[in-house]
Amino acid sequence: MTPHRDSRALARMTDITVAVKALPHFAGLPLPAYETDGAAGMDVRAAYPEDEPFELKPGERTMVPTGLSVAIPQGFEIQIRPRSGLAAKHGLTCLNSPGTIDSDYRGELKVILINHGSETFTISRGERIGQMVLAPVTRIVWQEVDNLDETARGEGGFGSTGR
Numbered sequence: 001m002t003p004h005r006d007s008r009a010l011a012r013m014t015d016i017t018v019a020v021k022a023l024p025h026f027a028g029l030p031l032p033a034y035e036t037d038g039a040a041g042m043d044v045r046a047a048y049p050e051d052e053p054f055e056l057k058p059g060e061r062t063m064v065p066t067g068l069s070v071a072i073p074q075g076f077e078i079q080i081r082p083r084s085g086l087a088a089k090h091g092l093t094c095l096n097s098p099g100t101i102d103s104d105y106r107g108e109l110k111v112i113l114i115n116h117g118s119e120t121f122t123i124s125r126g127e128r129i130g131q132m133v134l135a136p137v138t139r140i141v142w143q144e145v146d147n148l149d150e151t152a153r154g155e156g157g158f159g160s161t162g163r
């Protein structure tokens, strides 16, 4: 095995099984899939119940149904992120990017799209409109204190180091 193939095999050991339920209007669509071996996200498709395309006018936003519900193992989340091609070519992005899918959410996954472009964008059933990335979640346990440790930055932020 070449070192390259070796490292891929290692990465595959981190795969996590996620239960997925296809809703009736998902019928006929393929499950989200990694488009390439090294893809971080699976592209997710519009699952409009009707075949009729949806027209997203400039400045407007919409919640696109995906036709899928999932049960993410505890300790993980799914992030819904925009596709750069749609953003660069059409000004289309996820308004709440990255969208957060909680591990205890059992409703339909939705993609909240906004059209920042200058032209109406037509979304067809089956079109890949975003991508989902599985990510580990590290939770906070508060330790309440009266004083925080001192740092060089201190309270400086928001451009305090210059442009």
Ligand SMILES: O=c1ccn([C@H]2C[C@H](O)[C@@H](COP(=O)(O)OP(=O)(O)OP(=O)(O)O)O2)c(=O)[nH]1
Residues within 6 Å of the ligand: 080, 096, 098, 099, 100, 101, 102, 103, 105, 108, 109, 110, 111, 112
């Ligand atoms: O892009 C998104 C974002 C969220 N959700 C679903 C899954 C998520 O678990 C749930 C709640 O999302 P979030 O916590 O971001 O929204 P909220 O406004 O805080 O709603 P809630 O009060 O239900 O938590 O909505 C989506 O389907 N797509």
Ligand SMILES: [Mg+2]
Residues within 6 Å of the ligand: none
């Ligand atoms: Mg919430």
